[in-house]
Amino acid sequence: MSNAPEATRAVVTPLRVAIALCLVAPFVALLWVGSYARKDPALAGIPFFYWYQMLWVLVSAVLTMTAYRLWQRDRRTAGTPRAAGTSRAAGPASAATAEDGGAVK
Template sequence: MSPTQSSPPPVRDDPGDPRWRPTPTRIAVAIILLVGIVVPLLVGTYAFDQPRLFGFPFFYWYQLLWVFIAAGLCGIAFLLLKRERERFERDHPKRGSGESK
């Protein structure tokens, strides 16, 4: 292969590796993260002046609230994926022992 041609990305493991298959945990994580991305983009949910909180219009404090909600959702997603990875490494010690954490 000449240097100008692009080479295919290296395959980390065989394509049948169960770590790359969708699992209920990964689907839940995708939904959790999707909620944190999509809901703040729905302008109709927060395009209001009332109710006010400490004098701030709903528009501002609702968006600020979603900053903290999204951070919490990311933390939950991280913990779920970490738990799944630890379970996989416990069940497959030979495969999981050579990988960096």
């Protein structure tokens, strides 16, 4: 018998599809240059080509934050443990203190 851990298959869920859409949308919107390669409508004298791209900077940040929050929710509902060293509350055994010179035990 082998002690090797069994590989688990990734499960496609509606939540993970929403995460993928949040991350792919900016790429599709900005790589399809023909959809926004024009001057009109101008916004405060700025051609559409420029303000459309700048708008996507903000939209991309919001979509990335949304994808991250959805990913956190997915990890909590899946019941998978956090990666090593990423727990929010470090226990007393791993906390660096002034008493031990700041060394991590």
